[in-house]
Amino acid sequence: MLESAAPETVPTVVLFTSHLVTPGIVRQFQALRRACPPHITAVWLMHAPPGAKRPRFLRNTPLHFVTTTEIRTPEYPAKSAGGPEWIFHSGGHTDLPVLHFYRQHPNYERYWYIEYDVRFSGRWETFFAAFENSKADLLTTTIRSAAADPDWWIWFKFGTPEGPSAVVPGFRWEQRMGAFMPVFRASRRAMETMDAAYREGWSGHLEVTWPTILHNAGLLLEDIGGAGAFTPRYRRTHFYSNTLLEPSYYPGSFVYRPLKWPVFRLKRNYLWHPVKTFKDSLKESYWAMRSALTRWRYGDVVAYKALPESLNPYYLEFMEETDDHLAYREGRNPTGPLSVLGEHVMCSLLRAGMTDEQVGAQMSVPVEDVARRRARWGREQAALG
Numbered sequence: 020m021l022e023s024a025a026p027e028t029v030p031t032v033v034l035f036t037s038h039l040v041t042p043g044i045v046r047q048f049q050a051l052r053r054a055c056p057p058h059i060t061a062v063w064l065m066h067a068p069p070g071a072k073r074p075r076f077l078r079n080t081p082l083h084f085v086t087t088t089e090i091r092t093p094e095y096p097a098k099s100a101g102g103p104e105w106i107f108h109s110g111g112h113t114d115l116p117v118l119h120f121y122r123q124h125p126n127y128e129r130y131w132y133i134e135y136d137v138r139f140s141g142r143w144e145t146f147f148a149a150f151e152n153s154k155a156d157l158l159t160t161t162i163r164s165a166a167a168d169p170d171w172w173i174w175f176k177f178g179t180p181e182g183p184s185a186v187v188p189g190f191r192w193e194q195r196m197g198a199f200m201p202v203f204r205a206s207r208r209a210m211e212t213m214d215a216a217y218r219e220g221w222s223g224h225l226e227v228t229w230p231t232i233l234h235n236a237g238l239l240l241e242d243i244g245g246a247g248a249f250t251p252r253y254r255r256t257h258f259y260s261n262t263l264l265e266p267s268y269y270p271g272s273f274v275y276r277p278l279k280w281p282v283f284r285l286k287r288n289y290l291w292h293p294v295k296t297f298k299d300s301l302k303e304s305y306w307a308m309r310s311a312l313t314r315w316r317y318g319d320v321v322a323y324k325a326l327p328e329s330l331n332p333y334y335l336e337f338m339e340e341t342d343d344h345l346a347y348r349e350g351r352n353p354t355g356p357l358s359v360l361g362e363h364v365m366c367s368l369l370r371a372g373m374t375d376e377q378v379g380a381q382m383s384v385p386v387e388d389v390a391r392r393r394a395r396w397g398r399e400q401a402a403l404g
Contacts, residue, residue: 029128037135054143064290097222111224141288159203180220196230206273
């Protein structure tokens, strides 16, 4: 059974993160905000590309708005590095807006992070109360060691600092830890540790960096539920289910893919991911397809301008997250980023045996860019074995 002691209440913030602004998602945030008890504050956390403006639709909403320029701080030298190959979502940098909020608001004891496509089939206040007595520095899902899941594709997206580390002294590669983190809770001590680690030169995907660094720094990791090695006995099989060794964690309630529709007959008091309304999913699919087709026909600059101005900053899942976003907005032709479709085309041409010069001429891309991408794919293939 779950913890029954009277819950401890400490200053807590819930960061509801969404780069999309739709009426349905606004209602979702408002419901979450109403569910928060007095000691918990709900804030909408939004990341946008350079030059984007705060959405007027959220002017009366508690909002922490941050752009790529603000989160790619020189204070995190390795985490922010990468040039045009640095990608916000697939690169695993969604923790940077969280740390940006923490640096401006360091007085909370606990920081919840909840992505907009996470649902709880119960009352959010019930969910939060279930963990009030937990002393964990990191509460999240699907926590495991590298030994338990050696073939996970994200392991290689992890970097250690040059030289000895003061945050994690004596770290060894086999000590890596992983998790699935569309929802997590971090203590202030965990936030301080991650901030210090990134300043020291640690880098990589948050689903490796956070559990690895915190666990090896001596902080307490705890699974929200499920049936893993880090789940307390009294929470086993509670709050979510998934399949650890499957790439998408499917089948289960809390998975990477496939998409789930919000329905009424879900198992009660369970976390579900990814959940999107039919209307929002259609809207996302429409703009994704329109963007991809326009890029293929006319190139990246026209594709970016094809999106209406009200949507440009917020439909980021379909755009390369790089420093060259500002170039798109100003109508300049950036030299670094390619669309997702362009990446696949270049990869196919390289696999077909074309030289860097031939690929560059075929795609109107600088030869050095082709060479850099060939080298990156080589490293990824080597890491994947």
